[in-house]
Amino acid sequence: MVDVQGGRLSAVGSAANGALLRLSLKLDGSVSGLVAALSLLGAGTLDALLGLPVWLHWAQGAFLAVYAVGLWYAATHPAVMRPIGVAAVVLNAVWAVGCAAILAAGASWFPLTPLGGGYVGFIGIAVVVFGSMQYAGLRRVG
Template identity: 80%
Template sequence: MVDEPAGLRDGRFGARGSAPDDGLLRFSLKLDGTVSGLVAALSLVGARMLDSLLGLPVWLHWAQGAFLAVYAVALWYGATHPAVMRPVAVAAVVLNVVWAVGCAAILAAGTSWFPLTALGGGYAGFIGIAVVVFGSMQYAGLRRAG
């Protein structure tokens, strides 16, 4: 009788016999989830204050906050599942690309869409860069995890 390697028996190894390398993917999903949760709270609680500071309307802050609250929970759920939930990670990459395009569109439209302040332009640019970084990390994590 042949004994299974301990790692295969207790689920630490994949079918190829090597430990799955999902650390970057878990980290990037949790980081994105944490930042998204913080931005959600700020957007929902401080929408009226942010309206005057950034030049983005209250309804946009509330919509952003509601979306990001759900998104943050989904990311944390997918990242802390025993096996990282690949559909959640793929959705995160896609949504980060869409979010970055949205930020770029807001910046490109300038004040024709919203009365952006200088701080609002900086905010949209910073968020756009942040989601590109998160999406890139998640994509690299997906590739590494196989």
């Protein structure tokens, strides 16, 4: 929870209350950073392996690189940064819906390979897990 004192924002609540939120932001940031690097460095190879176009890997990688930095900043900031935690929950929910839409659309959107379908499904599950952890962490913070 955040309180305004003397014109400055300050953290409210114990460090233990923010531990789950910090952990979930760090985990999400770590995985997002790895996927960003993989997407940016291996877009051409991933295109052939997964059936997702190069432009999508580039866009995903660029977004996730910025997202990962933001999550790590929030997780290591002295005050619990509730707005970034809320944004992470929302973005993870949107990402999960996007993964489900890609899987539901099938070949009409992208010619996914079996590995590509597994990849999109795994990413969808992972963001649901991260978003759920972040939501639970936000509830503890208050």
